Amino acid sequence: MVNTQNFATYTSQTCWLSSPQQQMVFQHTAVGAVNETNQGYLVVLTPSLAQELIMNGHTVYFQTGFATRAGFTDAEYTKVGAQMCRTAEEVYRNSRIILKVYTPQEQEYQYIQPQQVIFCFISSAATKDQQQQQQRFMQVLHRLQATLISYSTLQSTPSTLNTTTTAFTPVHNAVNEVAGYLGVQQAMQMISEKKGILFGGVTGTLGNNVLILGAGPCGVRAAMLAAAQGARVTVMDTNMEALNNLENNTGNFNVYTLQYTHNNLEKILPNVDVVLGCVIPPTCKAPILINEQQMQLLPQGSIAIDLAACRGGNFATTNQTIENNNNNNNNNNNTNTHTWNGIRMYTPTDISSLAPQTASTAISQTSLPFILQVANKGWKKAVLEFVGLQEGLFVANGFFTNNYIASLNGCQYTPVEQVLETEIQQIATQQTNNIQQLKQQLTSFRTQQQQSNTFTVQA
Incomplete structure (x- = not known):
């Protein structure tokens, strides 16, 4: 991931642990999408989402024909600036974030990169074969220290115009x-x-x-x-x-x-x-x-x-x-x-x-704020600043941070705050330093006021 200074429209989602000035500084990230190998018809990366990512300073890769069944053509993606790849392997190799709808199939495991971030739907497997496949997928994520974010449990805080305070998915x-x-x-x-x-x-x-x-x-x-x-x-x-x-x-x-x-x-x-x-x-x-x-x-x-x-x-x-x-x-x-x-x-x-195009558009539009947060800031900072992402974080750097999925697949559960302990300490230290700087500025200001007992009006 190349760290460059980009500025883009900030999403109206709940953030914490950082100042507004810090939130506006974004990084460059490569985001990719590939064919759903289980013959799924839905996609998350619509042309509209691709355009939004590119306008935020990111690079978008897609596999040829990956969205045809959802009713989107390759030309619609290249028109907004996305880059076309011939194979899924090429997309995985070039991308820091992979946007999928369905869980990656076994033939995709070989393409997953170390510390890659994968968005997809994941739930309790309904059949024994699905359960075994999910367990193998979790093993791959653990071995590669990859990160998995599930759309289903991502939470968004209601707007201030909403009378209810209940978070929703x-x-x-x-x-x-x-x-x-x-x-x-x-x-x-x-x-x-x-x-x-x-x-x-x-x-x-x-x-x-x-x-x-x-x-x-x-x-x-x-x-x-x-x-x-x-x-x-x-x-x-x-x-x-x-x-x-x-x-x-x-x-x-x-x-x-x-x-x-x-x-x-x-x-x-x-x-x-x-x-x-x-x-x-x-x-x-x-x-x-x-x-x-x-x-x-x-x-x-x-x-x-x-x-x-x-x-x-x-x-x-x-x-x-x-x-x-x-x-x-x-x-x-x-x-x-x-x-x-x-x-x-x-x-x-x-x-x-x-209704693949309608469903794809619905998924894309509702997941857009979450994807942008991760692309703009990296998953660690995004999770710390955007509380709604925490519920969707199932695997973090190979650690299983969702208790239900961990127990379902026979894996050890690790709280997300333990995985991000170093980052949390850094933020706490930075906040302490900021408070100290503010106190020093206030002290200096009061001293100047005390020393300036008179003033002159120049006409």
């Missing part, structure tokens, strides 16, 4: 909103194909009964779209505050809320046409909200869509499948559908790939 929320929207779209198509009826009905007919489990970003988006289409929507959650917020914000008479209990669930399931599981944790395994016995209460021919399949699923009957999206048969997605006891189930593990 903007990237995770954005992806969940896309999932909720697409889940309802798939439900509309499936119920039309399965029953030959419209999702919301028309004049003289009733709309379908839709049950949504979870009043988070995914569930709220799904509820709003389903209600707008004329369905009768019930949203269940254990969080009464979230349900109250939903009622206050939607203002739609077709949306009803209900406390999630097994008794309430078993009363409503026999009358449900479509049920959507929308509780998608950022990292850990999704909770089972409908067990196998309760699934049998659903009517024959009903639709069950588990949007938490990527985390193991909200339904006990969810079958983990591999999303095999291509733009020619988006409307089928047969690889993710199966029938269980007369119930048509849809269990996508990457439903956002059905």
Whole structure:
């Protein structure tokens, strides 16, 4: 990394442990993006993000055709000044930061550079093979003293205009909103194909009964779209505050809320046409909200869509499948559908790939402040100054700084403050020196005032 003085627009994120003057001095960093080797359709490095990085004084590398499936051409990247590379190896070799959506696959491990910073989504593996692969990936990061930042748990502090003080996860929320929207779209198509009826009905007919489990970003988006289409929507959650917020914000008479209990669930399931599981944790395994016995209460021919399949699923009957999206048969997605006891189930593990450009743009826009912080200042200084980055720091210089991921992969947990002990001491020393300098300046100023008892006005 070459240390040069660059100045750019400062992001409006929460910072601490440094002065405003120090925050404005940026460094030069090379940032790269490669093809997703698991045939994923999403990208983080959109042309817009590439342009923003370049305008902040950074260099951007990309592998030829890496964003084609997301709807972006190579020409869009070269137009804003990004540099094209023929191979993933070349991108890894030239870049200090790698921006990915999915966890690097085993064929990429050989390209990862020592002390490289990798951004990607990472969570509890849903299958044994995925768990073993994740463990091997963690071993590579440890050996190379690399750093891993997960989008899912990055936190952003609300603006001063927001009445709430609760931190939120903007990237995770954005992806969940896309999932909720697409889940309802798939439900509309499936119920039309399965029953030959419209999702919301028309004049003289009733709309379908839709049950949504979870009043988070995914569930709220799904509820709003389903209600707008004329369905009768019930949203269940254990969080009464979230349900109250939903009622206050939607203002739609077709949306009803209900406390999630097994008794309430078993009363409503026999009358449900479509049920959507929308509780998608950022990292850990999704909770089972409908067990196998309760699934049998659903009517024959009903639709069950588990949007938490990527985390193991909200339904006990969810079958983990591999999303095999291509733009020619988006409307089928047969690889993710199966029938269980007369119930048509849809269990996508990457439903956002059905709208890759929208999903990529959402991820890119919400992750932009975090990526800029790391590129501008280096991950160590960025983590110390930007508290929202700390929650996303899973591996720091080869040390496992997320307790859940460390225990999941059989690794030793190390608190981030221990990894950054030297940097914290340096900042504390600098702050002490600054205070001493300020005291000296004040003392000198008072002395000058005492010595100047008279003054002369010159006309």
